[in-house]
Structures are given as C-alpha cells and as structure tokens.
Amino acid sequence: MKRFNIKSILFFGVAFIIASCTKEVEKPEAKDNPKANALEVSEGPAGTVISITGSDLGGMKTIMFEKDSVFANFNPVFNNNSAVVFRVPDDASGGNQNIILTNSLNKQIAIPYTVIALPTVTEVSNYNFETNTFITLTGNNLNDVVSVGLTGTSATATIISQTKRSLVIKMPSTDVSSAALTITNSTGPIVTNQVFVNLDKAYKIFTEGYNNGFENASWGPASTSTAFAKTGVTSFKAGYNKGNWSANGFANWNGIANTPEFKFMSFWVKGASATYTLYVTGDQREGGYGNSDTTVPIQIPANVWTYFKIPMETLQLWKRGGSFKQIGFFIQGPDAQDEAFYFDDVIFIR
Secondary structure, eight states, X not given: OOOOOHHHHXXXXXXXXXXXXXXXXXXXXXXXXXXXXXXXXXXXXXXXXXXXXXXXXXXXXXXXXXXXXXXXXXXXXXXXXXXXXXXXXXXXOOEEEEEXXXXXTOOEEEEEEEEEOOOEEEEESOSEEOTTOEEEEEEESOTTOOEEEETTSSOEEEEEEEOXXXXXXXXXXXXXXXXXXXXXXXXXXXXXXXXXXXXXXSEEEESSSBOTTOEEOOSSSEEEESSOOSSTTOEEEEEEOTTOOEEEEEEEEEEEOOOTTOOEEEEEEEOOSSOEEEEEEETTSTTOSSTTOOSSEEEEOTTSEEEEEEEHHHHOTTTTSSOEEEEEEEESOOSSSOEEEEEEEEEEEO
C-alpha cells in the first residue's frame, strides 16, 4: 500500500496558497490619448475627495495641483481606465488652477479646479499685545494674506513677513480691550478663534514689574526675574520648597473693590521640571487664602510657557463680600524637589 508523506502535502498546499495570494492584480496600462470628463463639482477645500472619470485613465503616475506644484497622494489600486480617485492635498495652494494627471507614457491631461484655501491659525506666539508688538501666527494658507484687521474695529496690523505656514504681524494702536483678528487671503476672510488682549487697556498686576499697588506677598522664595520672560524681559519667579504646601503671589494691602468690568484673569506661566497642579487662591474667595483653597486648579506642563484665561465668575475673588487683598497660586507639595515657576502678564481683562 502506497503511503503519502503528510509533510509534503502540507508544504505544497501552503506553497499553493502563498502563490495564489501573491499573484499580482493586473493594472490598467497607460494609453496615448487619456481623456477626462468635466468635473461636476470643480472647487473644494483640502481633504475633498475628487473623482475624475473618462477614458484611458490607467497607468497614472502623478497627480499635481498646478499652483506651486503640489502633488496629491493616490493609490493606483483604486484607479482604473475609467476613473481616478484622490483627495485635495492639505498643502494645496488656493485659487484657480489645473489638476495635471501624468501617466507612465508621460501623456498628460489638465482639469480646471479651484482650491478653497482660507487662512487658518492654530498657534500664536502671544495673546497679549501693545502698540507695535510683533506677534507670530502659525497655521496654513498664510502666504497670500493681504490684510489683518482687529475684528470690529478699523485698526489694521502691519504684515512683516509671511510663508504658507507662518505670518508675522505688528499690532496697531487701538482703544479696544480685546479683539479677534480678521485675516483675508486670496480665497477670502476668516475670523480667528484666538482673542488678543490689549495690555494698554488691561488692569495689570504684574507685567514688567508690580503694578497698581501690588507687591510680592509669597510664602515661599519669590522675586522678579530676568531668567525667563514671555513678554519683555521680566517675569515673576515663584519658588516652592520641597515638602512645603505654600502659596506664592501678590498683595495690594489697600484692597481691590468688586469691579464688574473685569471679565477674565489671564497670565502666562513657564512650568517647572515636571507637570504640576497649582490652585488659584485669594483671601476673599470662599475657601480663604492658601491650604484649603483648591477649587480652581490649573495644570502646568513642564518647561514650557502655557497661557491661562479664567472667567471672573469662576474665580469668585469677592465671594466673602469684602475687597480682596491677596491673590496667588497654591501648591500641595512639591514632593520630589524644590521647584520654580515663572509668571508673566498677570492681568485682569476688561
């Protein structure tokens, strides 16, 4: 009786499966005369799916948006002789242009398209400004910006330099306390989500030094410092000793009466060696000043500047009914080592 080698059977079976799975799918070949139909929708922003239909569209090797020669990624597996599908690239430049498709025979077709590329702002170098302050805006579609205005006013910033991803402006003189920016490029205008604060109109506690009768009233080692600054050259260095639960901050011993025109408290703070939680505290808050006052936490990332803007209704600085005299930042710790935080532009926004 003839015996079969089970190992041989398994080997050849697996080999057959692998060979079947690795067999290449036939791709449509490039032709000498590709043709495309007109697009039903011939405009859109980055990320828009475009489906070009026609004949002899196989074998495409590149898809390029003509303005600034921006190439679109595409998967040839999803394309055939009658259709090519891709998305408008994130970095496509705005405006009227052609989409140029080139096949492996270097035959090309051009399809008119309008990329909608409104300016966007995702990061700013500072939220606070004075007249002639320079601010850097980071985002997209900023290279063709033609104007930057303070929303709701006639004040216009001066454009100092610009690239696709960055815009440097010089802020104008204005009487408003704060405003968003209206930024216009060749596609159109947008209003930023970011709101910029006029330091000249703010109530200052600490900027380049102590303001409006405030002084250092810290439990731990604290002082003005030129080691780091977000605006100008000076910040408030708040030191917290290892194992001490303490509050550092400011006092105006004459007191600050309840002032309804104050809408927000804002400040920049440069973090310590690790991420910590501090608590905004005040002598006329419900919990009093210091150890028991933990209802307004702020988490401060390590080693970077972070901006905070807190509504006055959250702070409740006059909750007990009297004029507040102290405002500061309380920490439960630190446990590992002595730490220092740097505060800048501590202000009330009207």
